[in-house]
Amino acid sequence: MDKKVRVRFAPSPTGYLHVGGLRSALYNYLFAKKNGGDFILKIEDTDRKRFVEGAVESLISSLDWVGLNRNEGVFLKEHVLNPENKKIIESASYPGVMEIGEFGPYIQSENLAVYKKYAEELVAAGKAYYCFCEQERLDQVKAERIANKQAPMYDRYCLKNVSAEEVNEKLKSNCAYTIRLKVPADEVIEFEDLIRGKVSINSNTVDDQVLMKSDGFPTYHLANVIDDHMMGTTQVIRGEEWLPSTPKHILLYRAFGWDIPEFAHLPLLLSTDKKKLSKRMGDVAVEDYIKKGYLKEAIINFVVLLGWNIGDGSTQEVFSLAELEQVFDLKRVHKAGAVFDLKKLDWLNAQYIKKLSVDELYEKSLEFFAQKEFYKTWNVERESWSAEEKEIYLKKVLQIEQERLNNLSEVGENNQFFFAPIAYDKTMLNWKDMSPEALRESLQKSIETLSGISEENWELKNIEEKLFATAGDKKGDLLWPLRVALSGAQKSPSPMELAWVLGKTESLQRLQNALEK
Ligand code: GLU
Numbered sequence: 001m002d003k004k005v006r007v008r009f010a011p012s013p014t015g016y017l018h019v020g021g022l023r024s025a026l027y028n029y030l031f032a033k034k035n036g037g038d039f040i041l042k043i044e045d046t047d048r049k050r051f052v053e054g055a056v057e058s059l060i061s062s063l064d065w066v067g068l069n070r071n072e073g074v075f076l077k078e079h080v081l082n083p084e085n086k087k088i089i090e091s092a093s094y095p096g097v098m099e100i101g102e103f104g105p106y107i108q109s110e111n112l113a114v115y116k117k118y119a120e121e122l123v124a125a126g127k128a129y130y131c132f133c134e135q136e137r138l139d140q141v142k143a144e145r146i147a148n149k150q151a152p153m154y155d156r157y158c159l160k161n162v163s164a165e166e167v168n169e170k171l172k173s174n175c176a177y178t179i180r181l182k183v184p185a186d187e188v189i190e191f192e193d194l195i196r197g198k199v200s201i202n203s204n205t206v207d208d209q210v211l212m213k214s215d216g217f218p219t220y221h222l223a224n225v226i227d228d229h230m231m232g233t234t235q236v237i238r239g240e241e242w243l244p245s246t247p248k249h250i251l252l253y254r255a256f257g258w259d260i261p262e263f264a265h266l267p268l269l270l271s272t273d274k275k276k277l278s279k280r281m282g283d284v285a286v287e288d289y290i291k292k293g294y295l296k297e298a299i300i301n302f303v304v305l306l307g308w309n310i311g312d313g314s315t316q317e318v319f320s321l322a323e324l325e326q327v328f329d330l331k332r333v334h335k336a337g338a339v340f341d342l343k344k345l346d347w348l349n350a351q352y353i354k355k356l357s358v359d360e361l362y363e364k365s366l367e368f369f370a371q372k373e374f375y376k377t378w379n380v381e382r383e384s385w386s387a388e389e390k391e392i393y394l395k396k397v398l399q400i401e402q403e404r405l406n407n408l409s410e411v412g413e414n415n416q417f418f419f420a421p422i423a424y425d426k427t428m429l430n431w432k433d434m435s436p437e438a439l440r441e442s443l444q445k446s447i448e449t450l451s452g453i454s455e456e457n458w459e460l461k462n463i464e465e466k467l468f469a470t471a472g473d474k475k476g477d478l479l480w481p482l483r484v485a486l487s488g489a490q491k492s493p494s495p496m497e498l499a500w501v502l503g504k505t506e507s508l509q510r511l512q513n514a515l516e517k
Helices: 019-034 055-066 112-124 135-147 157-161 164-172 220-230 240-256 286-291 296-304 321-327 342-355 358-369 373-381 387-404 413-418 436-451 460-471 475-487 495-502 504-516
Strands: 006-009 038-041 072-076 088-090 097-100 128-131 178-181 188-193 197-202 210-212 235-239 262-266
Touching: 006 019, 006 235, 019 038, 019 055, 019 235, 019 262, 019 286, 019 296, 019 321, 055 072, 055 097, 055 286, 055 296, 112 128, 112 178, 112 210, 112 220, 112 240, 128 157, 128 164, 178 240, 188 240, 188 262, 197 240, 210 220, 220 240, 235 240, 240 262, 286 296, 296 321, 296 342, 342 387, 358 387, 387 413, 387 495, 413 475, 413 495, 436 460, 436 475, 436 504, 460 475, 460 495, 475 495, 475 504, 495 504
Parallel strands: 006 038, 038 072, 235 262
Antiparallel strands: 072 097, 088 097, 128 178, 178 210, 188 197
16 A cells, blocks of 8 residues: 655745745645645754744744644644644744644754764764865865866865774864765666656765754754654655755665655746746745735635646636645646736735625724724724724725725725715816806705615615616716715715715715815
8 A cells, every 4th residue: 555645844934934835835735635644844943044033933823824734743832733632742942832743853953863863873884974174175175176167066085084083083072073975976866756757867966965064953954854754754845946955865865775755846936027036025925915914715826826727628716725625736736937926816815805704804804904094093083983883884894895905904095085084176076067056956966865865774775776866867967076075086986885884974964065165
């Protein structure tokens, strides 16, 4: 029987979740779901120079927000769900972070002794060696090789010139060292990438890579291979930028005599002008999209299409996570770079916003309203309103806006006349070259019509019927002045919608103000 699928997302915590990272996480998650396998989250935090306080916690929290549940690995304490009763410990280095599963630690900085042990085993087996070269020498060798048009590789000085006794002495006297892999000569490194097909390179082009750094931390390569082996990873699904590292990893698997997982390298993300996606955080941090009011359904849907499509002649583009769990297939991930087009994200988000019930839209919009100055002032000024009255009012605004929103941070933005007193130039009230008398008459007709509708019957349909009846075939004459009187704006929802949201008293008041201008 084939081995159970076990895949992992292995981010290095940089302070934010990159959209490319979210795509790797999502494809791994979907691959696990589709194949009845496990999805694991491990943290690759061995690069101490890039350590950012709080980054691990915020990364997990972003994954939780989009709803990518794990079977194993790291979790936030407040979100721990452990239905399978797996082993669970609190992380020693990140308080509040839990590690669930039998194959931990799932955080590399907590596994240093293990990496060191394995590196030393390779030295004992003659497959790796100690290197005592100082940075200055390494830089010099590199510069010379580049000047001679050679690949900038280490010249094996320590392997050739430092005897076993000298190594022991240097180690005893605490000399700084690294451990390097002794890359075998003339080996063909070949693998079948699940997306890119056959990849083949000769080991002579691979540098004697450092496995243990002088600070006692493993390099990414060593730690990545050891814990993928220990966690039983069956497929490594990651971004194309890691493709050059894969031959190095394969050499390490070979040196240890371990099974080699399958590899799948996901296409690069490109900006709309086909350049590599800019690293400016605003473009790539998932957290920024969350803050701007994109729904998780839209973010997932957008990200899954960055390199994958359903194929078979279908043009379907809107997919729920549950649906993707059924239909996702790595075979349909393409090699060519995937264009990151924010217009598509807006379009998808608008689709999902339209599908929300008013109650859902209201719940999700409240935090965005709360950030707006016009809303804060409105809220204070409506002190006498009950919480329920405010809720009803906001829901009306949202019902009108729902069809037009691209993201939730836009709520109220284009329709601030629902929240604040309006100011406009009197001439704006005129429909075409209306005379002052015709304008008066028009406003009066609106007042009469709206006054004739009782509070109980203040429904959009009713308001529309009555106003259209009054307008007859001269719609502009009635509706233009009414629109401006209610909104102070030339562009707005329909005057009927405005009246419905504002309510009878406020609508009549605004019409009266227009009349008195
Ligand atoms: N730590 C790497 C990253 O930050 C992960 C590479 C891999 O998945 O092997 O993307």
